[in-house]
Amino acid sequence: RVRESAARIAGYFGYASCLRRLVELCDDEDDVVRRAAVEHLAGYDQRPAWSKVLETVESDSSATVRAAAARALGQTNSAEALAALVRATRDRNLWVRYFALRSLGRQGVPHADALTCLAECATRDDAPPVRIAAIDSLAALGSPTMSRVLFALAHDSDVDVACAAVAAMAKFAPAGSEPALRFALDSRDRRTVRAAFSTLASQRAEYAVSPIVAIARESRDDELRGDAVVALGRIGGRDNSRRVLRRSV
Numbered sequence: 001r002v003r004e005s006a007a008r009i010a011g012y013f014g015y016a017s018c019l020r021r022l023v024e025l026c027d028d029e030d031d032v033v034r035r036a037a038v039e040h041l042a043g044y045d046q047r048p049a050w051s052k053v054l055e056t057v058e059s060d061s062s063a064t065v066r067a068a069a070a071r072a073l074g075q076t077n078s079a080e081a082l083a084a085l086v087r088a089t090r091d092r093n094l095w096v097r098y099f100a101l102r103s104l105g106r107q108g109v110p111h112a113d114a115l116t117c118l119a120e121c122a123t124r125d126d127a128p129p130v131r132i133a134a135i136d137s138l139a140a141l142g143s144p145t146m147s148r149v150l151f152a153l154a155h156d157s158d159v160d161v162a163c164a165a166v167a168a169m170a171k172f173a174p175a176g177s178e179p180a181l182r183f184a185l186d187s188r189d190r191r192t193v194r195a196a197f198s199t200l201a202s203q204r205a206e207y208a209v210s211p212i213v214a215i216a217r218e219s220r221d222d223e224l225r226g227d228a229v230v231a232l233g234r235i236g237g238r239d240n241s242r243r244v245l246r247r248s249v
Contacts, residue, residue, distance in 0.1 A: 004033050004036045007025050007036040007040055010022055010040065011037070011039070011040020011041060011044070012043060014044055019044055019046060019048060020048075022037050022040065022041060022049075023041070025037035026056055031065050035068040038053055038068050039068045039071065039072055041053050042072040042073075042075045042076075050078070053073060054069075056068075057084055057096075057100075058084065063091075063093035063096055066088070066093065067093070067095045067098075070085065070096055070100040070103055071103060073088075074103030074105075077108065082109070082111055083113070085100045085104050085107075086100075086117045089117050094125075094129065094130055097121065097127070097133075098133045101121055101133040102133050102136070102137060104117065104137050104141075105136060105137025106137075108140070109141075110141040115138070115141065115146055118134045118138050118141070118146070119138070121133075121134040122134035122135050122149060123152075131164075132161060135161070135164045135168050144173060146172075147177070148176070150166075150168050151180040154166050154169075154183060155180070159187075159189045159191070159192060166184045166192055167195040167198065169199045170199040170202040174205060177203070178205070181199060181205070182208075185208070185215065193215065193224065197227050197228060201230070201231040201234035201235055204235050204236075212228050212232055213228075215228050216229060216232075
């Protein structure tokens with residue numbers, strides 16, 4: 001615990017005199033110490049620090065330490081970090097894959113290799129949390145070429161994945177999204193419907209006024225009806241809100 005705390009403090013302040021020792025702690029016998037050390041090497045903008053992070057994400061025996069290294073790599077956008085993160089998305093441990101995908105999104109660079117990797121994981125990974133992380137990172141990068149991936153995922157059999165895809169569409173231009181969003185409005189899952197409300201509102205999608213009005217009139221879920229009114233107000237101003245309120249009363 002003493003070594004762990006020292007690693008966290010040294011890395012937080014970025015003390016140059018502690019860099020060598022912090023790199024050495026990445027080989028400590030205790031995985032909690034190694035995790036703290038590799039996480040806080042991200043506070044050093046120096047080659048020895050990043051070389052050790054890259055080594056750790058590939059070779060450490062502990063999944064929690066590899067995941068920590070993947071998180072750290074989200075704070076740099078070097079070509080080496082990108083390549084290491086793409087490889088980490090194929091790690092046997094789902095949380096290493098999860099944090100590698102999150103880091104690809106945090107890098108903020110829609111590199112072709114990153115986009116291909118994210119699309120593949122969003123579609124094919126066995127673990128729903130990993131797929132959702134990939135979807136969120138696709139949204140963060142916002143490359144127009146990836147919008148069709150989200151359209152397809154709105155029909156996914158896993159409700160959490162479908163809901164994440166619908167929500168992510170708000171980060172993209174609305175062209176081509178209408179069929180997927182209409183499908184989401186017909187969902188029996190209220191989270192998916194609410195995600196569709198939010199995305200449609202952000203797009204100011206006038207075609208959605210009638211189906212949203214129908215949901216507000218027919219639903220017995222007061223919270224869902226309230227969300228419908230808010231969405232209508234954002235899409236078309238007060239007139240749409242008044243329209244649904246009049247009919248509901």
